[in-house]
Amino acid sequence: MEEEVTDRVLRSFADCADPRTREVMRSLVRHLHAFVREVRxxxxxxxxxxxxxxxxxxxxxxxxxxxxLLSDVLGVSMQTVAVNNEAYGEATEATVFGPFFVEDSPEIEQGGDMAFGARGEPCWVEGTVTDTVGEPVAGARVEVWEADEDGFYDTQYDDERTAARAHLFTDADGGYxxxxxxPTPYAIPHDGPVGQLxxxxxxxxxxxxxxxxxxxxxxxxxxxxxIFVRGDExxxxxxxxxVKDSLVKDFRPQDSGSPTPDGRDxxxxxWSRVRFDIVLAPDGT
Known part of the structure; x- marks a missing residue:
């Protein structure tokens, strides 16, 4: 009787016009039904x-x-990243998108400050964007966002602020x-169902x-x-x-009074500084 129910549901998709939709739905049903039977x-x-x-x-x-957030804590997001971003040469590894990206971030110039008043220790970030044969990629869009030192993204505040997020474009040599x-450790939002889980x-x-x-x-x-901070427990x-080993970087602390790369007072x-050289794979790989 248990397997008969599964077979009946699978047959219900026989007239689905889109082959991919039919494949996905049948696989989903098989796995869901198997889960119900396995754990009773x-x-x-x-x-x-x-x-x-x-x-x-x-x-x-x-x-x-x-x-x-639920997808992230169950590892589904990372599994999907793995399936869709197979290794290609020396291309930089991908990881999870997370729930805090926002479209239409403000643009900053080279050397600009993406903090926009967010609390935290200043960090100078620099690097290049190249393709897998080493050619610089001019005009690449580099979108960046992070939590403040209190562990919150701007979207978690109630005052509609835009802070600790921005985008910029690489220069003629692929530099940014x-x-x-x-970066500092923080707790993902855990005051809701995912936190209860x-x-x-x-x-x-x-x-x-x-x-x-x-x-x-x-x-x-x-x-x-x-990119992650080497030494973080x-x-x-x-x-x-x-976390992937290739994405763990040295954020080198700088004493107060140390000269900054751009002369900022x-x-x-x-403050700290880090270098992150990015290699992009060809589209469609």
Missing amino acids: LTEREWDLGVDFLTRTGHITDDRRQEFI RFWGLT LAATGRSPMRASHLHFMVSAPALRTLVTH LLDSDAVFG LADRA
Whole structure:
């Protein structure tokens, strides 16, 4: 009887006009039904699952994406990244997108400050964008965003601020440089259904310190990635499984009073610097 139900549902997709939709739906049904049979799911547990997904939808809005957060903490986001971003030569590795990207970030010039008043230690970020044969990519769009030192993105505040996010374009030599913030660890939002899931399963909501990048250019594969701070004690327990060894970088601390690369006067403030050279794979790979 159990397998007969599965077979009947699978046959219901026989007239689906789109082959890919038919393939995906049949596979989804097979795996879902197998899960129910494997764990002998109770009706009470199914009701709780439906309620969990309902609450996940209710808390999601244009500033908070709880479903992306759920995908992240279950490792589905990283698995999808792995499937869609196969290694290509020396191309920079991708990682999770996360729930805090916002379209239409402000543009800054080379050497500009993407913090826009966000709290944190200044960090000089620089590097190049090249293709896999080493040619510089001029005019590549480099989108960057991060949390402030209190562990919050601008979208988590109630005052409509835009801070710690921006985009800039590489110069003729493929170079880019800007001021950001030295990344610090933070907890993903855990005051909703996803946080309750983590608590119930004994998992931490903490993310390793990181700075987000999205880099795009014509005829090249768009890269979504982060860089992480070497020495962060959370590198091996990142809540969304986003850390890759190649993306762990040296954020070198600089004493207060140390000369800055662009002559910026930081008075008596300490700062840091990091280099991240980015290699883009050809589009379609």
